[in-house]
Amino acid sequence: DAKTTQPNSMESNEEEPVHLPCNHSTISGTDYIHWYRQLPSQGPEYVIHGLTSNVNNRMASLAIAEDRKSSTLILHRATLRDAAVYYCILPGAGSYQLTFGKGTKLSVIP
């Protein structure tokens, strides 16, 4: 898997937008960008994925830089239930395996 770099932790106030960055400068042309999150004592949860274009779903938006070397997960309105560790992962081509880094621990302040 291509290496990703994320901040260890971030804080957000409740009901404000949150932008979680991820750098992946060694990304290849066929690598999808995946985001998962893990709430305490639960299995990871799929959030969103994209290849080149920005993506939106009911949970979040994914903004992908034009050179694809970085991306940003956007939570439009943080709630207390969004407090989790967020992982940015690039599954390697030809492999279904995911390699989890340390992710970004998001704290949401009431």
Added chain:
Amino acid sequence: GAVVSQHPSWVICKSGTSVKIECRSLDFQATTMFWYRQFPKQSLMLMATSNEGSKATYEQGVEKDKFLINHASLTLSTLTVTSAHPEDSSFYICSTSEEGTSRTQFFGPGTRLTVL
């Protein structure tokens, strides 16, 4: 996305006993499932890839004779921790992968194993 369940959600066992954890894909036929382990305050580590009807592929450092994986059907994979020791206490998580180029994975809720 696919819905994945695990049973049990938590288990406490004595050292030296064996524990079986089930992973079910409820609405999706999964030819491939993955087993992860997560120690406290650490990230998920892939243990093995479970293939329906064939032997599992284990990651380096994971003992295949200790962590027995059976994937006998398209909806069920089991992980048996044999002769469990306290150092095997961990959070075990399974996942299934969506076919296609995106390789999205869907995870079970995890099983907390405590070995006394």
